[in-house]
Structures are given as C-alpha cells and as structure tokens.
Amino acid sequence: MEKHEYSVGLDIGTTKIVTIVGRRNAHGKIEILGVGKAKSLGVHKGIVNNISQTIQSIKAAVAEAQSSSGVLIRKVTVGIAGKHIRSLQHSDYIMRDNPDQYITEEDIERLKDQVKKLVMLPGEEIIHVLPQEYKVDSEGEIQEPIGMHGKRLEANFHVVVGQMGSIRNIARCVREAGLEMEALTLEPLASSESVLTKEEKEAGVAIVDIGGGTTDIAIFKDNIIRHTCVIPYGGGIITDDIKEGCSIIEKHAEQLKVKFGSAVPELEKDSTFVTIPGLHGRPDKEISLKTLAQVVNARVEEILEMVNTELKAYGAFEQKKKLIAGIVLTGGGSNLRHLRQLANYTTGFDSRIGFANEYIANDKNQQLKGPEYATSIGLLMESLKIRDKKNGLEQPEEVVEKQEIIDTPKVIVETPEFRTEEIAVPETANRRKDKPTIGQKIMESVKKFFEEVE
Structure with missing residues (x-):
C-alpha cells in the first residue's frame, strides 16, 4: 500500500487502547482497514501514571492493527483528556x-x-x-x-x-512505542467529529463522552465550539462502587454493570436476582437488580449533576445560548441501560446515544457500532483531515450529502404529533416534468368543455 493512502487514530483510554487504520473512499466515507485493541494498564483517569505499561499496551494495540490491516503504522493522531484540561x-x-x-x-x-x-x-x-x-x-x-x-x-x-507534564508523558509513550505523533487532539473534540451532525452543531448541542476514567464535554452553538471540559469520573468509578457496595471482585462488578446495570432503579423489579459465583469454595452470592441499580444510580446522578454544572457555566439555560439539539451521550458509559431517560430528567434536555458507525463504509459486521469507539473514529477522521490539508484536498462533504440524497428511497414527513413517518416516494415523482399530471389533464378537459360551449 502506498504512503499517505491511510491514516491512523490512537485512543489512549483509561480502560482500553484502540488503534484504527482507515482511508477515505470515493464517496467521502471512511473505509476501515484494521483495528487493534489492548487493555490499558498504565492510564488512570485519562492521565499516564505508568510509562512502561502504557508503552506495552500501545505496542500491543498497534501490532494488532498492523496485522489486521496489512500496513506499517508510523504516524498517529492521539487523543488527550484528564482532569488537568x-x-x-x-x-x-x-x-x-x-x-x-x-x-x-x-x-x-x-x-x-x-x-x-x-x-x-x-x-x-x-x-x-x-x-x-x-x-x-x-x-x-x-x-x-x-x-x-x-x-x-x-x-x-x-x-x-x-x-x-501530562502532554510530555503521552508524547514519550507514543515515541517509545516506535510511532510519530502527527497531532494531539482533545478527546471530546474528536468524539464530536464522529457523532455530531452539522445541524446539531448549528442548533446547539452538548456532547457528553462517558469513558472509563473521565467524562468529556464539548458544547457547540452556531457551528462554533463554545465550551470544553473534562470531569474526572467515568464508568470505572461506577464499577468501583458496585465492587464496594455488593462486596464482590472487580471482574464480577464490571460484568454486572455491563450486563445488568441500570441508571433508573424504579424500572427494576424487586424479585429479580443475579447469582455471583463464590470465591474458592465460598457460597454463591445473590444480588438484587434493584439494589444494583440503586448503587449505579447514585454515581450516575452525581456525574450528570457535574454535567449540569458545566451546562450552566456555559449558559445553556439562557434563551440565546439554548441547546436546541440537546445532549448526545457517547463513550462506553453510554451503553448503560436507561441512562438516556435519567439524562433527560436530570438536565431537562432531550438526549440521544451517539454512534460513530454512520461514517464507516465497510462496517458490515457492526464491529465499530458501539459508542465506545466514538473517540477512536473521531481521531481517525482528524488524521484524515490533516492528510487532506497537507495534500491540498478539500473534504468531500458535499459528495457525502449528495450520495445520501440519491440513495434514500423515502421522504421524511413531520406530522402534527412530532412523529416521523416514512412514505415511499411514488414512481411518478421521477417522471419527466414535461408530462402532464392528472390535475393538468382535468383542467385541460374543463377548459376544452367551456370552449365548446362558447
């Protein structure tokens, strides 16, 4: 494969390190060439606290991406977060x-x-x-x-x-992993590239990226970045609360959170229990899903209150700065059941879950469907923009828009109840304009009748 044909995004997260290799196809969408994942061992709350472990994790993720893509990775666009931002x-x-x-x-x-x-x-x-x-x-x-x-x-x-110091530590880890850092990008900005639409940025929107160690926020209004911040809490602290609250090991706490965790206890039944295997011959432990949801809810509400504080700091509740498009939740933490309902209630804004795979052309097996890949794909998109700029190319946004219009065989109609209905486009809509319609034929008949009477 030729040089400059591909770009690479490297997400150094608290729970995982992801490397994504991709390129832009003729329609402006991203074609994924390879993905590499590794457990993040040297990062805490978005900050590198063990250089050697982080280097090993980066090498493992890059090696897997190189193996699956068949390309040699040299330059990467890296994300940065942490409470120091x-x-x-x-x-x-x-x-x-x-x-x-x-x-x-x-x-x-x-x-x-x-x-x-x-x-x-x-x-x-x-x-x-x-x-x-x-x-x-x-x-x-x-x-x-x-x-x-x-x-x-x-x-x-x-x-x-x-x-x-944090910036230098990331740069050193990337360099000693045998890579060149093409650019350093704030992670919520990268996530916004992959999950937000231009209309949302115009109307006013806040992206809330709930990662393993941090919750990253970026607010847009009138297509302009208005506010960014990093909250030093994420999905990892919810796992810790489950571990302590239910007196179980971290591995089981993480599995409980992912499979059975809910942000709204009222939606769970008192009679539903899950059994956790005991350690070394000890008896199994039964945990009520309602109790689990109460533990999760307490921490998630705290995180959402911090999000609310940042929204108020920007002025999102003022008329001129109002976020018409509400909130987009993304990151691995947004997979938590009923999180969207709790976010709606806590902030007062409508929210949706942001998926990054709409920009991916070849994600047939839905490998990158999860919102946990939003930052990684955003970093890849940022890398592609840098490459296009260096090559003197414009981003083919118009091509994508035109392609979507051509490929869509339906019309979205807004009903008075604010619902959307899909109505198939009749074949007559594609007929040549010079052919008379039924209405025109009736008018011609009426006109001809009156002419004969005269």
Missing part, C-alpha cells in the same frame, strides 16, 4: 501590511501563532487554539474571513490548555 476565552488581532491583498490562510495562522504565545500558568501548555468568530476592520460576526480585504484581522478564540 481546562479552557478559556481570548480575543486577539493582527494588523496586515497590505490591506489591498485579500486575507489568506497564512494570515489566520499568524493570528493563531500570536495566541499560542499567551503566558499560561506554570507547567501549563496550549493544546488547541480554536477560532470562533472573526472581525475584519469594523465588520463583525464573520465565520470565514479568507478572501476578504481589510487592515485589522481580529478573532475570538477558544483556547484549550493542559498540564505540560
């Missing part, structure tokens, strides 16, 4: 030497580079500088200034900051 708003500007020449990508990069020189707190480093809105001279609220003329170029930026 914070974000801030900043405005800056540059004065252009020649206002008669139109604004180019170089001007945008010069403005970004100026923001990257901001003095941070000791030990912190800027990860992302994300433009929100531009202003050219006196003209504001500009989404795309390239091609415009002006002397002063100004922008509001969303700046994502992280601890220098």
Whole structure:
C-alpha cells in the first residue's frame, strides 16, 4: 500500500487502547482497514501514571492493527483528556501590511501563532487554539474571513490548555512505542467529529463522552465550539462502587454493570436476582437488580449533576445560548441501560446515544457500532483531515450529502404529533416534468368543455 493512502487514530483510554487504520473512499466515507485493541494498564483517569505499561499496551494495540490491516503504522493522531484540561476565552488581532491583498490562510495562522504565545500558568501548555468568530476592520460576526480585504484581522478564540507534564508523558509513550505523533487532539473534540451532525452543531448541542476514567464535554452553538471540559469520573468509578457496595471482585462488578446495570432503579423489579459465583469454595452470592441499580444510580446522578454544572457555566439555560439539539451521550458509559431517560430528567434536555458507525463504509459486521469507539473514529477522521490539508484536498462533504440524497428511497414527513413517518416516494415523482399530471389533464378537459360551449 502506498504512503499517505491511510491514516491512523490512537485512543489512549483509561480502560482500553484502540488503534484504527482507515482511508477515505470515493464517496467521502471512511473505509476501515484494521483495528487493534489492548487493555490499558498504565492510564488512570485519562492521565499516564505508568510509562512502561502504557508503552506495552500501545505496542500491543498497534501490532494488532498492523496485522489486521496489512500496513506499517508510523504516524498517529492521539487523543488527550484528564482532569488537568481546562479552557478559556481570548480575543486577539493582527494588523496586515497590505490591506489591498485579500486575507489568506497564512494570515489566520499568524493570528493563531500570536495566541499560542499567551503566558499560561506554570507547567501549563496550549493544546488547541480554536477560532470562533472573526472581525475584519469594523465588520463583525464573520465565520470565514479568507478572501476578504481589510487592515485589522481580529478573532475570538477558544483556547484549550493542559498540564505540560501530562502532554510530555503521552508524547514519550507514543515515541517509545516506535510511532510519530502527527497531532494531539482533545478527546471530546474528536468524539464530536464522529457523532455530531452539522445541524446539531448549528442548533446547539452538548456532547457528553462517558469513558472509563473521565467524562468529556464539548458544547457547540452556531457551528462554533463554545465550551470544553473534562470531569474526572467515568464508568470505572461506577464499577468501583458496585465492587464496594455488593462486596464482590472487580471482574464480577464490571460484568454486572455491563450486563445488568441500570441508571433508573424504579424500572427494576424487586424479585429479580443475579447469582455471583463464590470465591474458592465460598457460597454463591445473590444480588438484587434493584439494589444494583440503586448503587449505579447514585454515581450516575452525581456525574450528570457535574454535567449540569458545566451546562450552566456555559449558559445553556439562557434563551440565546439554548441547546436546541440537546445532549448526545457517547463513550462506553453510554451503553448503560436507561441512562438516556435519567439524562433527560436530570438536565431537562432531550438526549440521544451517539454512534460513530454512520461514517464507516465497510462496517458490515457492526464491529465499530458501539459508542465506545466514538473517540477512536473521531481521531481517525482528524488524521484524515490533516492528510487532506497537507495534500491540498478539500473534504468531500458535499459528495457525502449528495450520495445520501440519491440513495434514500423515502421522504421524511413531520406530522402534527412530532412523529416521523416514512412514505415511499411514488414512481411518478421521477417522471419527466414535461408530462402532464392528472390535475393538468382535468383542467385541460374543463377548459376544452367551456370552449365548446362558447
């Protein structure tokens, strides 16, 4: 396989490390070439705390991806999370030497580079500088200034900051695993690439990615990133609560959570029990599913309250900043039964589960269907964007949209009850416009009748 034909996303999570190799097909969708997974042994709450174990886990995931894809992996786009991540708003500007020449990508990069020189707190480093809105001279609220003329170029930026030590540790693990880090991307931004639609970002939406060690949040409004944060709790702490609350080992606690866990105790019956095998000849233990749900509910409610606090910090309950598209839950933790109902009740926003496989062209066996792959696929998509930019290619978004319209043999009709019904498109809809319709034929007959009477 030729160089630059493929891209790689590397998700260094708290519970698992995933490597996905893929490329873009002719229709703009992603063709997966190979996937590698390994248990994450050296990461705690999104932060590397054991270098050698993390390196071994990365090597194992990469080796499996190389074996299944048949390509040699060299460059990877890596995700970063952890409680050390914070974000801030900043405005800056540059004065252009020649206002008669139109604004180019170089001007945008010069403005970004100026923001990257901001003095941070000791030990912190800027990860992302994300433009929100531009202003050219006196003209504001500009989404795309390239091609415009002006002397002063100004922008509001969303700046994502992280601890220098954590960033260096990730870079070292990737390097010592024999890889080159193409880019470092905040994980909720990667997840948003793979599960959010353009319409949702326009209307206002919060993506809540519940991983093993952290819950990552990104809020979009008017197609602009407005707020990002990382909550240092995820699915792992729910497993710990089950382990302690039910007095069982971690392996059984994880299995209980995945197979029988529920976020709403009221939906579980008192009479339903699950039997856990005893250790070394000890008697089996019976656990009520209602009791299990109560343990899960207590921690999930706490996480969702933290999410609510972040939504309030952004101003999501104000009329102008309202999230019309609500919340998209993703990550492995979103597989928990009845989580969506609890999220609706706790936050007051409608929510859905975000799956990343709609962008995948060849996921016939539904291997990547689960929301736990949202970040991995998002990192792959980010890597593909970087490659396209280097090759001077535009992302074929329009091709995807046109393809979807052509391939869809139905019309979605909104009924007064806010439900959607699928109505098959009649064959007459595809007939040539020059053929008269039934209505036109009736009108012709009526017209002819009156002409004969006259």
